[in-house]
Amino acid sequence: MECWSNGGRMKLGKLLLSVLILTYARPGLAQELKKEFIEPQPHDSRSTAVKVKGGTMLFLAGHTASQPRPDADLGNFDAQFRATFDKIKNTLTKAGGSLDDIVSMGVYLTDLRYVPEFSKLAKELFKKGFPAVTYVEVSHLARPQSLMEIQPIAVIP
Amino acid sequence: MECWSNGGRMKLGKLLLSVLILTYARPGLAQELKKEFIEPQPHDSRSTAVKVKGGTMLFLAGHTASQPRPDADLGNFDAQFRATFDKIKNTLTKAGGSLDDIVSMGVYLTDLRYVPEFSKLAKELFKKGFPAVTYVEVSHLARPQSLMEIQPIAVIP
Amino acid sequence: MECWSNGGRMKLGKLLLSVLILTYARPGLAQELKKEFIEPQPHDSRSTAVKVKGGTMLFLAGHTASQPRPDADLGNFDAQFRATFDKIKNTLTKAGGSLDDIVSMGVYLTDLRYVPEFSKLAKELFKKGFPAVTYVEVSHLARPQSLMEIQPIAVIP
Numbered sequence: 001m002e003c004w005s006n007g008g009r010m011k012l013g014k015l016l017l018s019v020l021i022l023t024y025a026r027p028g029l030a031q032e033l034k035k036e037f038i039e040p041q042p043h044d045s046r047s048t049a050v051k052v053k054g055g056t057m058l059f060l061a062g063h064t065a066s067q068p069r070p071d072a073d074l075g076n077f078d079a080q081f082r083a084t085f086d087k088i089k090n091t092l093t094k095a096g097g098s099l100d101d102i103v104s105m106g107v108y109l110t111d112l113r114y115v116p117e118f119s120k121l122a123k124e125l126f127k128k129g130f131p132a133v134t135y136v137e138v139s140h141l142a143r144p145q146s147l148m149e150i151q152p153i154a155v156i157p
Numbered sequence: 158m159e160c161w162s163n164g165g166r167m168k169l170g171k172l173l174l175s176v177l178i179l180t181y182a183r184p185g186l187a188q189e190l191k192k193e194f195i196e197p198q199p200h201d202s203r204s205t206a207v208k209v210k211g212g213t214m215l216f217l218a219g220h221t222a223s224q225p226r227p228d229a230d231l232g233n234f235d236a237q238f239r240a241t242f243d244k245i246k247n248t249l250t251k252a253g254g255s256l257d258d259i260v261s262m263g264v265y266l267t268d269l270r271y272v273p274e275f276s277k278l279a280k281e282l283f284k285k286g287f288p289a290v291t292y293v294e295v296s297h298l299a300r301p302q303s304l305m306e307i308q309p310i311a312v313i314p
Numbered sequence: 315m316e317c318w319s320n321g322g323r324m325k326l327g328k329l330l331l332s333v334l335i336l337t338y339a340r341p342g343l344a345q346e347l348k349k350e351f352i353e354p355q356p357h358d359s360r361s362t363a364v365k366v367k368g369g370t371m372l373f374l375a376g377h378t379a380s381q382p383r384p385d386a387d388l389g390n391f392d393a394q395f396r397a398t399f400d401k402i403k404n405t406l407t408k409a410g411g412s413l414d415d416i417v418s419m420g421v422y423l424t425d426l427r428y429v430p431e432f433s434k435l436a437k438e439l440f441k442k443g444f445p446a447v448t449y450v451e452v453s454h455l456a457r458p459q460s461l462m463e464i465q466p467i468a469v470i471p
Contacts, residue, residue: 031367038215038252046218048248051313053188053213056367058352059418059467061360062448091362095352104216106263106308106420108450112297134219134308136265137297140426140451151420151448153216156365195372195409203375205405208470210345210370261373263420263465269454291376291465293422294454310373 031055033157035103037129045122046133050103058095058154062108063088064146077114080147081121088152097156100128106151112137114147188212190314192260194286202279203290207260215252215311219265220245221303234271237304238278245309254313257285263308269294271304345369347471349417351443359436360447364417372409372468376422377402378460391428394461395435402466411470414442420465426451428461 033055039048065083085099092098107118115135122130131152141149190212196205222240242256249255264275272292279287288309298306347369353362379397399413406412421432429449436444445466455463 034213036252038248049215049217049252051213051215051252056348056365057469058363058365059446060363061446062450063362091352095350095363095365104310106448108448112299115299132216132218134263134265134306135299136219136293136295136306136450138450139296139453142426142429142449149448149450153418155214191370193409195405206372206374206409208370208372208409261467269456272456289373289375291420291422291463292456293376293450293452293463296453312371 033155035129035155040130042123042130043119044130044133045119045126046105046130048132050129050132052103052155055155055157056096058092058097058101058156060088060091060152060154062106062142062149062151063091064141064143064149066143075145075147077117077147078121081118084148084150085125088150092154095154095156097154099125101154101156102126102131102152103155104153105131105133107133107135108138108141108149108151109135110138110141110147118148190312192286192312197287199280199287200276201287201290202276202283203287205289207286207289209260209312212312212314215249215254215258215313217245217248217309217311219263219299219306219308220248221298221300221306223300232302232304234274234304235278238275241305241307242282245307249311252311252313254311256282258311258313259283259288259309260312261310262288262290264290264292265295265298265306265308266292267295267298267304275305347469349443349469354444356437356444357433358444358447359433359440360419360444362446364443364446366417366469369469369471370410372406372411372415372470374402374405374466374468376420376456376463376465377405378455378457378463380457389459389461391431391461392435395432398462398464399439402464406468409468409470411468413439415468415470416440416445416466417469418467419445419447421447421449422452422455422463422465423449424452424455424461432462 031054034053036051037047038051041048063084065080089099092101109115109118112135188211191210193208194204195208198204220241222237246256249258266272266275269292345368348367350365351361352365355362377398379394380401403413406415423429423432426449
């Protein structure tokens with residue numbers, strides 16, 4: 001009988017162990033990032049919406065081009081674009097993420113006629129899916145040479 | 158004694174079952190959406206803030222009126238409002254949500270004197286509570302006919 | 315033997331109790347807010363990014379100065395700043411939070427030359443870390459006297 005009793009207890013013990021493993025393995029699963037791009041518009045380099053559950057949120061400050069590339073300040077839109085996204089990439093890396101983690105982007109331009117150029121350049125940046133983008137024309141940006149300011153929100157796995 | 162021992166084990170088994178049920182029923186509860194409208198201002202069709210815990214986030218691109226309603230482009234604010242929110246509703250539906258899931262809205266207008274009209278029209282849209290709205294006047298929107306661009310964030314249950 | 319058996323059951327019972335305690339104490343831990351300031355720039359009173367996991371999100375409407383301080387409307391930037399943040403603080407308090415819970419701030423100014431003044435005043439507000447700030451100049455704000463409108467996102471523990 002002791003043997004039986006012991007066996008029963010062992011079964012119970014194993015079951016309990018399974019509960020422990022399942023319970024403490026689950027938090028990781030529960031918070032795992034799920035991301036879905038709603039109505040991606042590849043020709044516009046943006047999605048109509050991006051749906052996200054879980055993950056870690058990263059709110060970025062408005063990013064503009066600055067010192068690293070002197071030509072970025074001379075009215076060259078392409079150079080400013082690259083310098084701005086180099087800085088964004090740098091910030092994302094420091095936070096443990098990458099450009100593909102951007103889910104939303106407020107794009108403030110001093111002239112909206114740059115939108116097609118912006119969109120063409122953005123196509124090269126995002127490999128896994130396009131963020132939800134809002135283009136707005138503003139009268140001025142913080143530095144008089146700035147042609148664009150980008151305010152991204154990212155969700156990191 | 159075996160009987161007692163068995164009975165004891167059964168009690169333990171039932172307790173274990175309860176733990177299992179409670180544990181695996183809980184994740185749904187833990188991530189369930191809780192939403193609270195802080196200082197709703199029904200006369201302005203907006204809340205001072207919206208508090209949310211859990212749920213699935215949906216970042217929408219800036220939405221404007223377009224082709225579906227030709228009159229929406231002829232300087233008719235009401236028609237543009239309806240065409241814009243039809244598109245937003247459409248995006249939300251594709252993502253599994255509805256207008257009532259909007260928690261925050263950036264409203265970019267080419268003329269802020271439209272705010273009272275916007276607010277009046279918005280009153281009909283939101284049945285469960287008003288989002289946190291920010292009105293900003295911008296010099297231009299992506300298309301010259303656009304009078305408004307809306308950038309919503311929604312949280313879907 | 316009964317004693318041993320009973321002892322074994324007690325051990326199992328205690329183990330089960332530990333599982334119960336750990337399991338139901340954990341949700342709080344799993345959703346506990348983790349916040350990290352990426353590249354804080356104290357001289358600019360802002361961080362390059364703010365990383366957050368867990369917590370309760372609070373989306374605030376655009377806040378401006380209004381009635382409470384009549385002098386806030388007379389073109390006095392400092393007075394408007396204080397009146398605006400008094401209102402933001404009030405909203406945060408009603409939602410169970412404080413100024414230090416702000417992670418992101420869209421700052422809409424009618425003249426970007428106020429940025430250094432804004433930054434100087436903001437230094438006094440944030441004691442634990444600076445939010446990710448985006449400064450944008452807009453042509454008008456909802457009321458003609460407004461010099462600034464602030465759209466914060468907070469994450470409350």
